[in-house]
Amino acid sequence: MKNSTQQLTLLISQLQAIAQSGKFYTKDVYDKERYEQLEEVSKKLVAQLTTATPEQLQLFFDQDTGYVTPKVDVRAVTFKNDKILLVQEKSTQTWSIPGGWADIGYSASEIAxxxxxxxxxxxxxxxxxxxxxxMAKHQYHKQSFNYIYKLFFECVPENTPIHSGVETSNVAFFSLEEALKLKLSLNRNLPADLRMVFKCRQTQHWETKFD
Structure with missing residues (x-):
């Protein structure tokens, strides 16, 4: 069950989406003014829930135009000798399955x-x-007011050495037991996600899970 802050965050996201979509599609000048007022209310509510600066709030509310749709987060689940590849984020020192936001011009699998x-x-x-x-239907520690879908792909690695990147400080393969003992990035992956992908690894005919 979501806590009150998570529920309020979801409601504000929905409110902002209604305001933004309404501003884009309405032809009535008075309706547009009402949608703009609704967006201002959303901004004030977000400001009450976060430590975001006015500039950061403006960036969030202005990042999309038109009809608001969910953002897509892609995770690449890679196994070697029945151990999963995880990376440690430099900024938080937490561990996660490699991945990130889907970019324009790439398919979801190409992002993986x-x-x-x-x-x-x-x-x-x-x-x-x-x-x-x-993401809203699971217990992720959400750090954004965006509405997010998460995609998990199982991937096969080439026989090349691993090494950290610009945003990562460490990279390694872990058994499930080892991975569950790590400090995980809970906005990127949950212990339940790790259990799920290991179960998939052991299942030849896996049926894609979805909400």
């Missing part, structure tokens, strides 16, 4: 390849889609 090479220095080939999750 790109992020793994950037964060772990290794080339991989996506094999199958493990899961598509709605």
């Amino acid at each position: 390849v790109k992020e793994t090479q950037e964060e772990a220095g290794i080339k991989v080939e996506p094999k199958r889609l493990i899961a598509v999750y709605d």
Whole structure:
């Protein structure tokens, strides 16, 4: 069950999406003014819940135009000798499955390849889609007011050495037991995610999980 802050965050995100989409599509000048007022209310609510500066709030609210859609976070699940590849973030010193935001011009599987090479220095080939999750329906420690879908791809690594990247300080392969003892980046992956991907690894005919 979500706590009150998570529920309020989701409601504010929905409010902001209604305001932004309404501003874009309405042809009525008075309706546009009302949607702008609604957006201002959303900004004030966000300001009450976060330590974001006015400039950061403006950037968040102005980053998209038109109809608001979810952002996509892609994770590349890579195994070697039945151990999973994890990277340690420089900024937080927490561990996560390699991945990041989907970029324009790349397919989701191409993002899995790109992020793994950037964060772990290794080339991989996506094999199958493990899961598509709605982040709001799970217990992630959300750090953004964006609405987010998470995609997990199982990938096969090339026989090349791993090394840290610009945003990572350490890279290694771990058993499930070892991984669960790490300080995980809980906005990127949960212990339940690790258990799920290891189960997928042991299952030949895996059915993609989705919300």
